[in-house]
Amino acid sequence: MTELADPPKESFRLGMLIYDTRYRSLTIQVVALIGFLVLVGWLINNTANNLATLGKPINFSFLNDTAGYDINQRLLDYNSQSTHWRAAVMGLLNTLLVAFLGCVTATIIGIVVGVLRLSNNWLVARLMTIYVETFRNVPVLLWIVFSMALLIETLPSPRDFRGDDPAASMVLFDSVAITNRGIYIPEPLFSRGFGDIPVFPDRSSEACVAPEPGALLNDSCGLFQISLNLIAILAVTGAGLWGSRRIRRRADRIQAETGDRPTTWYLRLGVALVPLVGLLWALGFHLGLPELKGFNFVGGTHLRNSLIALWFALSLYTASFIAEIVRGGILAISKGQTEAAAALGLRPKRIMNLVILPQALRIIIPPLISQYLNLTKNSSLAIAVGYMDLTGTLMGITLNQSGRELEAVLLGMLIYLGISLSISGVMNWYNNRVKLVER
Amino acid sequence: MHKTQFVRTQMLEPEEPPVSSRGMVGWLHANLFSNAFNAVLSLLSLAAIYWILSQVLPWMFSPTWYGTSLENCREINGPAGGACWGVIRERWLQLLFGFYPSELYWRPIATFLLLAVALAPVLFTSVPRKLMYFTAVYPFLMPWLLWGGSIWNPIVAAMGFALGYGVYRVIYDHFGNLAASIGALVAPVLWWLFLAAPASSLLQGVIPLGIEPVQSRLFGGFMLSLTIGVVGIALSLPLGILLALGRQSDLLIVRSLSVGFIEFIRGVPLITLLFVASTLLNIFMPPGTNFDIILRVIIMVTLFAAAYMAEVIRGGLAALPRGQYEAADALGLDFWLAQRLVIMPQALKISIPGIVSTFIGMFKDTTLVSIIGLLDPLGLLRSIRADANWNGIVWELYGFVALLFFIACFSMSRYSLYLERKLRTGHQ
Numbered sequence: 001m002t003e004l005a006d007p008p009k010e011s012f013r014l015g016m017l018i019y020d021t022r023y024r025s026l027t028i029q030v031v032a033l034i035g036f037l038v039l040v041g042w043l044i045n046n047t048a049n050n051l052a053t054l055g056k057p058i059n060f061s062f063l064n065d066t067a068g069y070d071i072n073q074r075l076l077d078y079n080s081q082s083t084h085w086r087a088a089v090m091g092l093l094n095t096l097l098v099a100f101l102g103c104v105t106a107t108i109i110g111i112v113v114g115v116l117r118l119s120n121n122w123l124v125a126r127l128m129t130i131y132v133e134t135f136r137n138v139p140v141l142l143w144i145v146f147s148m149a150l151l152i153e154t155l156p157s158p159r160d161f162r163g164d165d166p167a168a169s170m171v172l173f174d175s176v177a178i179t180n181r182g183i184y185i186p187e188p189l190f191s192r193g194f195g196d197i198p199v200f201p202d203r204s205s206e207a208c209v210a211p212e213p214g215a216l217l218n219d220s221c222g223l224f225q226i227s228l229n230l231i232a233i234l235a236v237t238g239a240g241l242w243g244s245r246r247i248r249r250r251a252d253r254i255q256a257e258t259g260d261r262p263t264t265w266y267l268r269l270g271v272a273l274v275p276l277v278g279l280l281w282a283l284g285f286h287l288g289l290p291e292l293k294g295f296n297f298v299g300g301t302h303l304r305n306s307l308i309a310l311w312f313a314l315s316l317y318t319a320s321f322i323a324e325i326v327r328g329g330i331l332a333i334s335k336g337q338t339e340a341a342a343a344l345g346l347r348p349k350r351i352m353n354l355v356i357l358p359q360a361l362r363i364i365i366p367p368l369i370s371q372y373l374n375l376t377k378n379s380s381l382a383i384a385v386g387y388m389d390l391t392g393t394l395m396g397i398t399l400n401q402s403g404r405e406l407e408a409v410l411l412g413m414l415i416y417l418g419i420s421l422s423i424s425g426v427m428n429w430y431n432n433r434v435k436l437v438e439r
Numbered sequence: 440m441h442k443t444q445f446v447r448t449q450m451l452e453p454e455e456p457p458v459s460s461r462g463m464v465g466w467l468h469a470n471l472f473s474n475a476f477n478a479v480l481s482l483l484s485l486a487a488i489y490w491i492l493s494q495v496l497p498w499m500f501s502p503t504w505y506g507t508s509l510e511n512c513r514e515i516n517g518p519a520g521g522a523c524w525g526v527i528r529e530r531w532l533q534l535l536f537g538f539y540p541s542e543l544y545w546r547p548i549a550t551f552l553l554l555a556v557a558l559a560p561v562l563f564t565s566v567p568r569k570l571m572y573f574t575a576v577y578p579f580l581m582p583w584l585l586w587g588g589s590i591w592n593p594i595v596a597a598m599g600f601a602l603g604y605g606v607y608r609v610i611y612d613h614f615g616n617l618a619a620s621i622g623a624l625v626a627p628v629l630w631w632l633f634l635a636a637p638a639s640s641l642l643q644g645v646i647p648l649g650i651e652p653v654q655s656r657l658f659g660g661f662m663l664s665l666t667i668g669v670v671g672i673a674l675s676l677p678l679g680i681l682l683a684l685g686r687q688s689d690l691l692i693v694r695s696l697s698v699g700f701i702e703f704i705r706g707v708p709l710i711t712l713l714f715v716a717s718t719l720l721n722i723f724m725p726p727g728t729n730f731d732i733i734l735r736v737i738i739m740v741t742l743f744a745a746a747y748m749a750e751v752i753r754g755g756l757a758a759l760p761r762g763q764y765e766a767a768d769a770l771g772l773d774f775w776l777a778q779r780l781v782i783m784p785q786a787l788k789i790s791i792p793g794i795v796s797t798f799i800g801m802f803k804d805t806t807l808v809s810i811i812g813l814l815d816p817l818g819l820l821r822s823i824r825a826d827a828n829w830n831g832i833v834w835e836l837y838g839f840v841a842l843l844f845f846i847a848c849f850s851m852s853r854y855s856l857y858l859e860r861k862l863r864t865g866h867q
Contacts, residue, residue, distance in 0.1 A: 029692040121477045122470035123484045137848035138841045139803035146837040380708035405718040413707045420706035
């Protein structure tokens with residue numbers, strides 16, 4: 001009787017690393033990882049060698065040095081004695097400002113154009129197609145520098161506003177001046193304002209010592225300052241809207257109980273507006289109008305050419321993409337949906353709100369947010385027109401002055417990466433929320 | 440009794456539709472004046488079109504083709520004003536070729552004419568397939584024609600590929616597929632790194648053949664945009680496919696490396712990558728390396744476009760039904776065969792619109808090189824507008840450059856529509 005031998009023990013052979021699918025994936029990954037590590041190590045080694053030769057090892061302390069340059073558009077207090085760090089923050093705020101403005105206008109224009117492109121009016125649909133194709137097929141940088149050149153070359157200079165028979169005049173009841181140095185619009189001022197509270201004030205510094213008790217502090221006290229006027233206005237507006245909503249709810253309830261809806265529009269308007277007007281009056285709200293003094297306008301808010309050109313070009317360019325997204329989203333909802341909703345007895349407005357829009361938005365929103373992301377990244381082209389955004393400050397003048405290319409570019413990239421990742425985080429959250437759950 | 444019967448013996452001629460729904464009037468009624476709101480919109484549009492044309496046409500047809508400066512144009516135009524086309528006549532060659540030596544203009548022209556020939560078999564199936572051989576040669580021809588130098592450089596570079604193929608065949612017969620693949624990868628790299636340069640100079644010493652070399656800094660104008668754009672497009676598609684496969688892969692490390700790369704590149708603006716190209720890339724390389732600025736820009740632009748391409752193709756891969764992958768497995772195809780024969784043809788077809796818009800976006804983004812100091816059309820505009828003769832000209836110059844880009848990008852998007860129609864195989 002022959003004894004059954006045990007099945008041959010599977011011994012590990014080197015060839016199995018390649019030919020056995022159980023191990024092959026592991027081999028590939030290890031090889032890929034080693035290759036990647038070798039590449040990174042090689043790059044880091046080169047960088048370290050080169051930086052050592054140049055005599056500037058990686059060091060971020062230059063951010064605390066005095067910047068020594070001016071930023072013409074600043075949302076917080078800044079002067080040339082501030083640090084590079086603060087200059088970068090100013091740049092970041094300017095980036096966010098133009099990105100926000102651009103996203104808002106691009107969305108409005110994009111939706112209007114996208115809907116009009118679907119219009120059954122032949123002429124309007126063709127005009128909108130021309131707009132979309134023109135803007136989509138020409139580089140955004142060209143639009144930006146072109147807008148800038150147009151603003152500078154074609155608008156009247158402040159000099160033209162002078163004299164008895166001026167070549168140019170202010171518009172909108174003499175409150176807005178459109179010049180080749182930018183647009184001057186009225187600014188909101190408060191004669192009896194609450195002042196600002198500094199955040200993280202350094203009490204020992206000179207700026208935070210009030211000249212007399214109760215007087216306003218210097219602008220440069222603290223990291224930044226929060227306007228109490230703004231907070232008060234926001235609070236009163238919010239409370240007014242809340243009250244108005246309460247009244248509407250009450251009217252809804254009464255209508256549900258009795259069938260009669262009380263007339264409430266004057267009440268709602270009053271609750272929303274009266275406290276606000278009262279607060280504005282109490283604060284001594286008035287508009288500071290721009291005035292021509294000497295060779296230039298003073299007073300008012302100065303919207304610089306660079307901001308306007310960038311805002312205008314980015315909005316129109318991105319709007320042409322958004323228009324296509326909106327059009328695609330509406331077209332993607334099949335006609336059967338409308339008909340089914342109509343068969344249920346819904347009125348056209350409710351069909352739009354309850355059936356079409358929720359489905360179209362699910363298609364429109366993700367690419368729309370990625371267009372916002374593109375707009376934010378394209379705002380870095382500000383450097384071409386001298387708008388002082390993050391690229392202009394941190395990766396522009398700061399880089400040139402400190403000679404810290406690696407650190408400045410790295411930091412700038414990380415900040416942009418942070419912005420992008422937070423926007424895509426919002427997008428993923430939205431996608432998950434509205435995702436169709438099938439089966 | 441007299442019976443009268445009336446039975447019609449012939450049909451009435453059908454009446455024409457009412458005037459309001461046929462012919463010109465019907466068209467107008469349906470398309471422009473169907474209701475009050477549409478009528479208002481139409482009238483507003485007509486007014487806008489009239490206003491724009493009444494401004495643009497007299498401006499455009501101004502006899503200033505031979506104007507020598509803006510002042511001169513203004514004299515010719517008189518008080519009515521008008522365009523100053525003299526600047527285009529004087530500078531159009533510069534806007535097209537930058538500072539490329541004018542006696543060598545035939546070279547970029549030949550490059551881009553041959554590009555059309557090389558692209559023809561790729562773009563249109565009706566072109567003879569034999570032309571594909573020329574398409575394969577073209578990548579070596581293009582840099583040689585543009586940058587010039589010894590003819591042996593492209594030949595020696597091409598020999599690397601021939602060497603790789605030869606090594607593959609030889610090793611395959613003796614040691615099998617894997618060793619052959621590794622050999623086919625390693626041998627050409629060694630050849631290019633260590634042997635190509637001496638071989639090229641040796642051959643040049645024996646048989647001196649070549650054309651006049653042209654420095655990269657002389658490159659400019661629309662030619663520069665086309666060069667960067669074409670090379671970037673050609674390289675970013677395969678790289679994008681690889682990245683997309685990496686991102687879809689089951690292998691954890693490969694996937695995380697791909698995701699990290701794609702998300703990083705997509706998260707930063709292109710201009711920061713170009714700053715890396717212009718200021719930092721030399722720091723990352725061994726001391727003494729100094730490679731060409733245009734090459735550096737092409738590398739960065741390619742990496743940038745590849746990350747976007749990867750996302751587009753990933754969308755196509757995700758849109759394929761799972762059954763296609765399983766069917767390919769059931770046929771016994773290995774990974775690469777399945778990709779090549781089953782998955783990619785379908786995934787790429789789905790993603791054509793996205794791929795072409797990535798191409799268009801990348802071609803438009805080549806204008807960003809003006810910010811790091813290269814003289815693409817926008818970079819040249821700055822210096823032309825700073826010229827005392829032409830200081831103050833806006834519409835003519837920007838319009839000309841915008842037209843060039845528009846033609847290039849618009850034809851790409853039309854081609855994508857054509858391709859989509861041609862490849863549409865589903866039921867309609």
